[in-house]
Amino acid sequence: MIRNPVLPGFNPDPSFCRVGEDYYLATSTFEWYPGVQIHHSRDLVNWRLVARPLNRASLLDMRGNPDSCGIWAPSLSHDGGRFWLVYTDVKRLDGSFKDAHNYITTCETVDGEWSDPWYVNSSGFDPSLFHDADGRKWFVNMQWNHRGPGSGCNPANDRFDGILLQEWSPEAGLTGEVTNIYAGTDRGLTEAPHLFRREGWYYLTTAEGGTGYDHAVTLARSRDIRGPYETHPQKHVITAKGSDGPIQRSGHGQYVETHWGRHYHSFLMGRPILGPDGKTYCPLGRETGLEEVVWRDGWLWLAEGGTVPRIEVPSPVEAQPMPPAPSIHDSWATLPSDFQWLRTPHAERIFRCEPDALVLIGRESIGSWFEQALVARRQEHHVYAAETALTFDPQHYQQAAGLVTYYNRHKFHAAVLTQENGGPALTILSCPGDWPGGRLSYPAAPVPVGPGAVELRVEVNAHIQQFLWRQGGEWQPLGPELNAAVISDEGGQGEHASFTGAFVGMVAMDLTGQGREARFARFGYWPQA
Structure with missing residues (x-):
């Protein structure tokens, strides 16, 4: 069929x-x-x-x-x-x-x-x-x-x-x-x-x-x-x-x-x-x-x-289903075909592929219409989980990198590693609806983390989304459950206001203009239902 x-x-x-x-x-x-x-x-x-x-x-x-x-x-x-x-x-x-x-x-x-x-x-x-x-x-x-x-x-x-x-x-x-x-x-x-x-x-x-x-x-x-x-x-x-x-x-x-x-x-x-x-x-x-x-x-x-x-x-011919696509990417010689980025033809300014990591070069904000380092794949299932492993050394709160569920600059949730209170910390940047209601909010207090890689995960079940993190131990929730329904065509101003779809992926921004780099060693996406 x-x-x-x-x-x-x-x-x-x-x-x-x-x-x-x-x-x-x-x-x-x-x-x-x-x-x-x-x-x-x-x-x-x-x-x-x-x-x-x-x-x-x-x-x-x-x-x-x-x-x-x-x-x-x-x-x-x-x-x-x-x-x-x-x-x-x-x-x-x-x-x-x-x-x-x-x-x-x-x-x-x-x-x-x-x-x-x-x-x-x-x-x-x-x-x-x-x-x-x-x-x-x-x-x-x-x-x-x-x-x-x-x-x-x-x-x-x-x-x-x-x-x-x-x-x-x-x-x-x-x-x-x-x-x-x-x-x-x-x-x-x-x-x-x-x-x-x-x-x-x-x-x-x-x-x-x-x-x-x-x-x-x-x-x-x-x-x-x-x-x-x-x-x-x-x-x-x-x-x-x-x-x-x-x-x-x-x-x-x-x-x-x-x-x-x-x-x-x-x-x-x-x-x-x-x-x-x-x-x-x-x-x-x-x-x-x-x-x-x-x-x-x-x-x-x-x-x-x-x-x-x-x-x-009914199909016009007998057909056997193709094998499923890989659930996890941990080799980055080239960018896997399920990923895209936003707007610019000059990809070399926002990311590069190395054998053991996808390196994002922090550029403009997650809300930019010009040059932002955001590489993501389509959400294809109503229930799924995605995770990544991030190495990043922010020197300022204007530098951040992490895992994002994204529709457009007014509809996203991002769990990012940044600097707060003099050290690296995880926080959530959220924009839950179209302008003018889509002002940036912070639904989680900063969580201090130690040096080294941090793993980030998101679990989406229809309209409910939860970020998690770990650093060598068990997964822990990061912040509260979030409204995933706003990251949709109808979220915000309705069905004729925006025309794309939800993505999940990796993001880095450096508002100081210094292009600080973030290394993502792997990225996985798993349908849950």
């Missing part, structure tokens, strides 16, 4: 691509570097990370990008000769404006060195590239409207001002007429357009309803690429709105016909938990799922009917 999510933890906006008998899912990475995650499968059951293509400054530099900006909704395609990747680097999220710059890069192999990008436009976000049968390429993206009520073409939400189509080529860039081909439905917030062609029809898949609990995959079709497009008889092919099952927030995906002759659609999804206040939270962020679809009367429908995707979906 295909078990959803196929990509657990923060893996949203899945672009679905087939090349022969190989299948790829490309997902958004927002402010996490390198940009875009591409997973590969040959059975739709087992998926392996094979590339993060935006891995140098000429392709991506996000220093200064606010939280939940950066890489939105990449689109991966293949024209029969090479791969094409369309991506948006968003520089502003809040307010009326969206500064969203769209680029295209290409490569013969998915895991090769991708070309320096072509800049395309900045009129909106979530673009894609359609390769028509005649060899022409068409660029499709939503148009952002900053003007306000009554000014747009969709009455449900004026900001999302329709889907634009224009021809594009590597030699000439955008050429010819710009056509607004689709205004969307009354669900509104029409974005994430993908075109495909079948039996004389052009089909347009979009995401609607926002990326929260009203999210949906909407389908429309036309005989002419420029329209007019008619909307699916039930409007939405996939949506969990109004349901109470374990899969929520489903939408934003792409259709693929497999080489087995069966048909599947990717979608993003959330698996909410209940917080201490009785509200729902998605600490794992928006994840990626697959559902089988069928053709009937020229339209796509979920194979089992309705609009709500299933946890388990």
Whole structure:
């Protein structure tokens, strides 16, 4: 069976691509570097990370990008000769404006060195590239409207001002007429357009309803690429709105016909938990799922009917599960593939790998949007434990290093080794919600420690989190139980305020500017349920 999510933890906006008998899912990475995650499968059951293509400054530099900006909704395609990747680097999220710059890069192999990008436009976000049968390429993206009520073409939400189509080529860039081909439905917030062609029809898949609990995959079709497009008889092919099952927030995906002759659609999804206040939270962020679809009367429908995707979906082929990934890293010749860092293309300034340790170079604060030494992996389970072994010699309270559960600069808990009262001590830095409520707090009194390595551990059980520490003895609690639910999409200002997911990892900061180094000998992550 295909078990959803196929990509657990923060893996949203899945672009679905087939090349022969190989299948790829490309997902958004927002402010996490390198940009875009591409997973590969040959059975739709087992998926392996094979590339993060935006891995140098000429392709991506996000220093200064606010939280939940950066890489939105990449689109991966293949024209029969090479791969094409369309991506948006968003520089502003809040307010009326969206500064969203769209680029295209290409490569013969998915895991090769991708070309320096072509800049395309900045009129909106979530673009894609359609390769028509005649060899022409068409660029499709939503148009952002900053003007306000009554000014747009969709009455449900004026900001999302329709889907634009224009021809594009590597030699000439955008050429010819710009056509607004689709205004969307009354669900509104029409974005994430993908075109495909079948039996004389052009089909347009979009995401609607926002990326929260009203999210949906909407389908429309036309005989002419420029329209007019008619909307699916039930409007939405996939949506969990109004349901109470374990899969929520489903939408934003792409259709693929497999080489087995069966048909599947990717979608993003959330698996909410209940917080201490009785509200729902998605600490794992928006994840990626697959559902089988069928053709009937020229339209796509979920194979089992309705609009709500299933946890388990029949696989098109027998598949054995891959062996689990290593639970612990204690060799650091290279950075393990499950880790990323924030914003900067100049990783050498924030960490280096040595055979026996990952060395973090303390830079700006844990709240910086420019250069912070924070290396972390996705939280993929609602119940887990993680731990690390740290050697650090702070000389000042402005120097700190330790273990962090992190969403963004306003939503994190960090157990750090710093200096308090003239000696090394452990303390907790906590920011439990979006600004303006997310001021730094200190839920634990400093705990003095001796010289040498300190081990730190965190245990997370749904909305409850507990830090622990030891130095040669048994594990001891560090501070009180903390609210883990705030480290989620909905924590703070709600489901449309932040778009990534919870991470757990290692952090070092040196606010004196001296770049004091912290050595992490190991890092382990263990699912507990």
